[in-house]
Amino acid sequence: MVYERGITEMNIDFVSKYKIFVAISLVIIIAGLAVMIFQGLNLGIDFKGGTVIYVNIGKPYSPDDIRSILSSQGIEATVVQVGDNKQDAIIRMRYMENQEEIQQRLIDALKEKYDLTDERFSVDTVGPTIGKDLTRNAILSTVISWVFILIYVGTRFEFKSGVAAIVALVHDVLIMVAAAALLRTQINSPFVAAVLTIIGYSINDTIVIFDRVRENQKRFGKKLSMAEIVNRSINESLTRTINTSLTTLFTVTALYVFGVESIKEFSLPMLVGIISGVYSTIFIAGPLWVEWSERAERRRLATAK
């Protein structure tokens, strides 16, 4: 295949231009953080507490009808029309003292208006105390997996490469959070699952390149500089970096397109994370390793003199 040969023989200088690529990422992350500071994240009930009522009405309806039921009962809530034929509704409300009673009244009213049975309702109520634990667990588990992966990659390769890999992972998580802030995605526990999965998955490509670097060091260690070796390794691994992520993108996209709401809450951040993972693998992890190795080398030479 001509195209295939084209890629393998490609020799793009990723290393020297890495500052541009880092800048691109920083712009996205800073924009996301700015939105987070001024608007906050769109946290769902898993974090904030509250009630989500999902109802399959099963026939065309107007969300305004539901809104008027809500206002007649004095309930503050949002209504979103979803589903294949726009026949489902998601009603979200904040946590209140007599939550149970309020939501039961609402459900009864909906049942009567649209002639529905219990089977068509899913009701999630989360108290305000759960969110704190979830937030703590989410942060804790993210940091713990970083530490474990740093230890693993550090022992399998060298400490500097482990740090470079972790920087790439932190980058991916920041991009995922920034994207969630910018796209206003609902953040519930599926988002946390997506972040942790990306932490475990997006490093795979990085490892493939580092493995190649290790091999090329043995082959060309004396003839080529670290930058040249890393560049060569990234170029040689380019097809597999893209193809491995592509197959996973296929299945995650299928989940996003066909899955129900909670699956979309998981697969959208996954899509962002996979793409960000490829980006950080090619443009950030390797070049960073070079940067540090060369810096250490310069320092060594300086002290030797």
Add this chain to the structure above:
Amino acid sequence: MRKKSGLKLFLIIACIAILCYIALNGLEIGIYRIVPLAERVQQGLDLKGGLYVVYEADIAPGDPDRDSKIAGAIRVMRNRLDKSNQHEATIAPQGTNRIVVEIPGVDNPQELADILMKPAVLEFIGPEGDVIITGKDVKTAKPGYITGQKPVVHFELHPEGAKKFAEATEKYLGQVIKIVLDGNPISEPTVDEVIPNGQGVIHGMRDIEEAQKLATLIESGALPVELKQVEVRTIGATLGANALERGILAGIVGLSLVFLFMLVYYRLPGLVADLALVVYTLLVMLITVLARITITLPGIAGIVLSIGMAVDANVIIFERIKEELRAGKTLRAALDSGFSKAFSAILDSNVTTLIAGVVLLYFGTGPIQGFAKTLMLGVVVSMFTAIVFTKYVLRLIIDLNVQNKKLYGV
């Protein structure tokens, strides 16, 4: 050599085809019957509908009896569930002070959730405000009717309780003994006669259902701690079924896309990778059934995701093989060095995914753990199918003298 390899290859493909058929359609041989694999998969609440409640116990963090109180509460709740005919329900502690109850397919979820957290402290209080007997003294409590079709609860006391009750009814003959549940008087009967045998009735129920509920509460005993609901999720059966259907659809579409991609891009090895993917899917389903792993909605997401990840190892290996072929190696040599050179990167990648999976399993709750389980299962199984199986089959094909390098994508 060539004949033997051809036969082996044929047998492998035939076996996979037969297993696929059985997995999808089941099999009936005489009295033996194998049900289709999909029917044996245990579905989580979010797929078949039901109730998921997290209760939080009001216990001080330093309470030395914390664990035994939680265990006691779980016992009482189990009793109440059994007496309400919810035998499929599961109860498990979560963290240090929470209890998770999962009940598949209930009609009146909120009512049941409320019953489970009722303290159910029953007291018989004399006119002087003294507690005569409590729920602990009650041996049995049954709903029933007495004259005039009035619903009541018949109760029988343990011998010691019976003695106390006999003494009290003698002492307070003609006076009122209040029967109080969780601080609310449910009945205030006047003592007409001394009750020596420890048997009696509680009046004041509106209907037989209420009597049944009270009898259940009394018999299963009082909760040793105060509980409140911190998370309640009810999933309607229709919605669960829809989620399942959409999840399976996503799986089929995702699988087909990966299939097509591997075939078009990697040709013959791609076809072998696709075969390995079929084996992978079969194995994951089989293990899920045999190990009784409950499949939740995130669990399906985990499986679908892992289909995309499963071929990653193959992509890495095949790219290696192509390189080796371009370097001028023979097919067999390229195959061997491709596999061995790719192995360490594949192992490392999978270990890091497992690390994330373990963390997720440890910190995640409920359905998220379902995701972690299927993800980890997928990683382990795919190591086998993508490396061992693919290598074996590719070797057989090379033995068949399929030497055209174009078929290998070079």
